[in-house]
Every structure is written in C-alpha cells, then in structure tokens.
Amino acid sequence: MTLCWKCNAEVDAVTSPRCAACKALQPLPLGVGHFAVLGLPQSFAVTTEALETAFRARSSQVHPDRFARAEAKRATRPKPCSFPPGM
Numbered sequence: 001m002t003l004c005w006k007c008n009a010e011v012d013a014v015t016s017p018r019c020a021a022c023k024a025l026q027p028l029p030l031g032v033g034h035f036a037v038l039g040l041p042q043s044f045a046v047t048t049e050a051l052e053t054a055f056r057a058r059s060s061q062v063h064p065d066r067f068a069r070a071e072a073k074r075a076t077r078p079k080p081c082s083f084p085p086g087m
C-alpha cells in the first residue's frame with residue numbers, strides 16, 4: 001500500500017491503477033513485475049489468451065484517451081523519488 005499522490009488515501013497501485021477516493025491515476029511502485037501488474041501467476045504456463053485478456057483489461061484502465069481532459073498535474077506521472085506534499 002502507498003498513499004495517493006493527490007488525496008493521500010491509501011491505494012494499492014499494483015492491483016488497481018486508480019485511487020478509489022479521487023480516481024487519480026497512480027504510479028506503479030518500483031520493482032513490481034509484469035505478472036503482478038497483470039494479475040497473473042508468475043509461470044511459463046500462462047496462455048496467450050489469458051495474457052491478452054489481462055493486458056486488455058489493464059490497458060483499458062490506464063489508456064491515455066481516458067485522461068485526455070485531465071488537468072496537467074494529473075496527466076503527468078509524479079517522479080519516482082518525489083515525496084507527497086507536506087512530508
């Protein structure tokens with residue numbers, strides 16, 4: 001769990017790319033693997049169909065078209081080493 005860069009609510013950016021409270025897109029924590037992001041088991045036995053389904057589901061949540069009208073701060077990703085305001 002991390003804190004939302006916009007409203008400081010607790011978020012799990014690995015399982016959900018958007019904050020549940022304010023809907024802001026969250027940066028992924030460093031070191032998170034592709035399998036975790038897609039919600040797939042880390043295995044060679046992942047089928048192409050499961051991979052495509054997981055990829056399409058995740059990409060639909062973070063596609064740039066969903067944020068075309070977002071304010072400038074919301075549309076850009078915070079720097080990985082930056083601290084939230086007030087720290």
Ligand SMILES: [Zn+2]
Binds near residue numbers: 007008
């Ligand atoms: Zn938030």
